[in-house]
Amino acid sequence: MDEILLKKYADVENCPVRNVLDRFGDKWSTLVLLVLDDVAVIRFNEIHKMIDSISQKMLAVTLKSLEADGLIIRKQYPEIPPRVEYTLSERGASLIPHIKSLVQWANANFEDITKSRAAYKK
């Protein structure tokens, strides 16, 4: 194994792959993006209903980081009680096909994977 390959994934700063996976390899980001793609416009509590297993705390954190990355747009109305609407940005929308291709693969292979996992008992 040569030296260049050895260093390729070594440190986070200089490794684009690491940068990507650190950003989207979290538990909720991709799922939230898929939901936004599905509904176009959606409010905080509606997302929470659709993904009932996410906590409000983590939904807030996830939305904030997606907004910071410019993947979603947050529009707040000056009303009380507050109304906030989330939509995909263009950048976010351009990511969707790539995520969906992953999901398709997973759907196609889900059964086999589940069988493998059941057979593997150690």
Next chain:
Amino acid sequence: MDEILLKKYADVENCPVRNVLDRFGDKWSTLVLLVLDDVAVIRFNEIHKMIDSISQKMLAVTLKSLEADGLIIRKQYPEIPPRVEYTLSERGASLIPHIKSLVQWANANFEDITKSRAAYKK
């Protein structure tokens, strides 16, 4: 928002998207797969050198779960000190293009995202 959409991502069991993301949305799986794709055959300690930020513990856990899912193949030689070689399975290999398409997107958008994130200060 209609009822069907509301339920779509609701619970883990019945949601294929959730199943996928729970499986590959962990911190290390995709990166390990990419490394295996890069080198074809590789030993435990070599992976650890290439991804120096992963702990031995998590590398062991990750490899075990990838093996359980039938995405990688573990070949152990009856030697001492032990020798274990890891390779992608066919199933694992079929996943690689989808991961790479995500990585390409990320490379293309990395700079802009970094700028957005820097500009976002709250």
Next chain:
DNA sequence: TCTTTGACTTACCAAAAGTAAGTTAATAAC
């Protein structure tokens, strides 16, 4: 006999995520 070697485990500690309660301010109900 003692050290080295590679692929892991284990015990302990730190960081991330989950839970449930609290905050805010205007309108509605009593």
Next chain:
DNA sequence: GTTATTAACTTACTTTTGGTAAGTCAAAGA
């Protein structure tokens, strides 16, 4: 004119997940 309600979050606390460093195992070499 208090009290309750409402949406989008925070905060304090607990649990789960991941990181660190040391330990294990068995043969071959010094």
